[in-house]
Amino acid sequence: MTIRKPLKRHKALQPLSREHHQGLLLSWKIRTGFKKKIQPERMKVYTDWFYKMHLVPHFSMEETHIFPLLGADHTLCQQAILEHKRLGSLFANQSNLDENLTEIANTLEQHIRFEERTLFPEIQKVATEAQMKQIENIHDETDFQDNISDEFWK
DSSP states (O other): OOOOOOOOOOTTTHHHHHHHHHHHHHHHHHHHHHHTTOOHHHHHHHHHHHIIIIIHHHHHHIIIIIGGGTOTTOHHHHHHHHHHHHHHHHHHOOSSHHHHHHHHHHHHHHHHHHIIIIIHHHHHHHOOHHHHHHHHHHOOOOOOOOOOSOOTTO
16 A cells, blocks of 8 residues: 655645545545445435535636646646536436446546646646735635535435
């Protein structure tokens, strides 16, 4: 097992990393739901809510303000945008819920790991302090508000 050294995240990107943590928890919630034999329809209601309320604004923030720091043509940004589109398609899919939810959990986790381990460190290398300060000023972090109307994962 490889031991990973903790990544030092610039203060401007820390709120996005905390949002990534919530995305990883979504993947965990889906997997836990399957272990508990929860009906996929119940989980889909939650995942659709999470996508609309948390992932759509998160993706928009990244694509509008973070990725341009590397440049629109940068291969890492292109990959992240394609993954955002792929995730959008997965969340929009209402068929084969077992397979689809499993794919959402796996794809979302892989995407977050890519951004945290590869994309964000690259952004931190090239962004100026002034650019990072602008990100801090633009991105208003709010406390995560979960939908607890059906906590199927508990």
